[in-house]
Amino acid sequence: MTTRTLITGGLVITAADETHADVLIEDGRIAALAAPGTQEWSASADRVLDATGKYVIPGGVDVHTHMELPFGGTFASDTFETGTKAAAWGGTTTIVDFAVQTKGQSLRAGLDAWYAKADGNCAIDYGFHMILSDVNDRTLKEMDLLVEEGLTSFKLFTAYPGVFFSDDGQILRAMQRASSNGGMIMMHAENGLAIDVLVEQALQRGETDPRYHGEVRKALLEAEATHRVIKLAQVAGAPVYVVHVSAQEAVAELARARDEGLPVFGETCPQYLFLSTDNLAEPDFEGAKYVCSTPLRPREHQAALWRGLRTNDLQVVSTDHCPFCFVGQKELGRGDFSKIPNGLPGVENRMDLLHQAVLDGHISRRRWIEIACATPARMFGLYGKKGTIAPGADADVVIYDPAAEQVMSAETHHMNVDYSAYEGKRVTGRVESVLSRGELVIDQREFVGRAGHGAYLARGTSQYLG
Ligand SMILES: [Zn+2]
Numbered sequence: 116m117t118t119r120t121l122i123t124g125g126l127v128i129t130a131a132d133e134t135h136a137d138v139l140i141e142d143g144r145i146a147a148l149a150a151p152g153t154q155e156w157s158a159s160a161d162r163v164l165d166a167t168g169k170y171v172i173p174g175g176v177d178v179h180t181h182m183e184l185p186f187g188g189t190f191a192s193d194t195f196e197t198g199t200k201a202a203a204w205g206g207t208t209t210i211v212d213f214a215v216q217t218k219g220q221s222l223r224a225g226l227d228a229w230y231a232k233a234d235g236n237c238a239i240d241y242g243f244h245m246i247l248s249d250v251n252d253r254t255l256k257e258m259d260l261l262v263e264e265g266l267t268s269f270k271l272f273t274a275y276p277g278v279f280f281s282d283d284g285q286i287l288r289a290m291q292r293a294s295s296n297g298g299m300i301m302m303h304a305e306n307g308l309a310i311d312v313l314v315e316q317a318l319q320r321g322e323t324d325p326r327y328h329g330e331v332r333k334a335l336l337e338a339e340a341t342h343r344v345i346k347l348a349q350v351a352g353a354p355v356y357v358v359h360v361s362a363q364e365a366v367a368e369l370a371r372a373r374d375e376g377l378p379v380f381g382e383t384c385p386q387y388l389f390l391s392t393d394n395l396a397e398p399d400f401e402g403a404k405y406v407c408s409t410p411l412r413p414r415e416h417q418a419a420l421w422r423g424l425r426t427n428d429l430q431v432v433s434t435d436h437c438p439f440c441f442v443g444q445k446e447l448g449r450g451d452f453s454k455i456p457n458g459l460p461g462v463e464n465r466m467d468l469l470h471q472a473v474l475d476g477h478i479s480r481r482r483w484i485e486i487a488c489a490t491p492a493r494m495f496g497l498y499g500k501k502g503t504i505a506p507g508a509d510a511d512v513v514i515y516d517p518a519a520e521q522v523m524s525a526e527t528h529h530m531n532v533d534y535s536a537y538e539g540k541r542v543t544g545r546v547e548s549v550l551s552r553g554e555l556v557i558d559q560r561e562f563v564g565r566a567g568h569g570a571y572l573a574r575g576t577s578q579y580l581g
Pocket residue numbers: 179181435437
């Protein structure tokens with residue numbers, strides 16, 4: 116039996132258009148848009164959702180999350196269940212998380228482990244990128260197989276020597292492989308070898324507080340690594356996507372490469388747009404809440420990031436959601452900032468913070484949807500199904516109240532973490548209802564979804580290539 120849901124009276128916003136329209140959903144997909152008040156539709160609908168005075172937007176697509184990630188002797192505190200529920204509360208209906216290859220193991224073994232963590236537990240749809248921590252002949256061959264199966268993006272690191280680090284030769288080989296198999300290489304770009312020297316020297320000087328995390332992970336070392344991975348990609352004839360860009364010098368490297376016509380892409384995250392080294396310097400070890408890599412930068416860098424988002428030198432805002440509780444997890448680094456688990460919670464906050472950026476005049480409404488929904492979907496082979504409201508697309512739809520006010524707080528958020536990086540921040544705009552493939556997950560601020568509704572997404576190759 117066909118189920119029909121009708122969303123009436125809202126302003127439908129996509130990356131391309133803003134239109135007052137009713138949206139008809141049939142069997143989990145968008146069936147059609149029509150002029151408001153189209154009579155024959157409301158007569159035949161099983162369910163009508165009134166969006167008068169609200170926005171009707173595509174569900175958010177967050178292409179950088181780390182649920183349950185093992186890091187620094189502990190695990191990110193959100194499971195796939197708690198993290199995807201929190202994502203839904205924040206208007207995100209798709210995540211792409213990172214499966215991790217353990218050194219010495221196959222990619223397949225890593226992927227199977229992450230499938231097992233996520234399977235049956237997600238409230239929204241999910242996919243995986245693959246973290247390559249051991250590039251060799253065998254894993255290069257495995258990349259081809261994964262691309263064919265719909266796992267089309269691979270992340271490598273110039274940071275974290277001894278853990279995820281790849282040397283330039285390994286990075287080049289992975290990029291060459293991607294250039295032939297259609298995969299996308301994602302790079303964490305910081306010069307990890309140089310940073311480790313600065314970490315050691317800082318600790319020897321007795322500089323152990325969280326703020327030194329920001330000082331040793333220098334903007335120049337992000338810019339250098341960004342430049343290097345762009346050149347390696349150019350030599351390999353491959354595209355490259357630089358994750359969590361935070362330094363204005365790194366934005367400049369991306370802008371220069373794009374001006375040269377290279378297929379170079381960059382994402383930033385809300386923490387770099389809204390927080391700064393002022394937070395890392397908060398007293399009584401509170402700065403540990405803001406330890407992530409790349410690190411928060413001095414406030415002056417924010418203008419370059421906003422400009423990059425407006426000029427399309429940066430194309431995506433993801434969260435790099437990787438929460439660790441302050442009590443018992445962040446505290447592992449008391450007396451030694453290098454032992455603070457790296458990561459911030461944010462999967463629930465991204466759509467709201469970027470809506471606030473619309474009100475603050477940084478970006479337009481359509482650009483909000485573009486950087487948070489449409490482009491991330493397109494970048495990683497999901498567009499058409501995800502990232503827009505158009506006939507044939509999955510009915511991942513958010514009814515968003517642009518006038519509701521909220522105060523962000525750990526008291527009220529749904530992420531499984533004991534602090535909010537935005538505690539006390541007032542923003543205007545809030546999710547009212549969320550549908551995932553036509554099923555209500557959030558119904559007027561009530562969670563009505565379920566773990567296990569979320570399905571694994573096999574992806575195409577990047578829709579920015581070829
Ligand atoms: Zn990350």
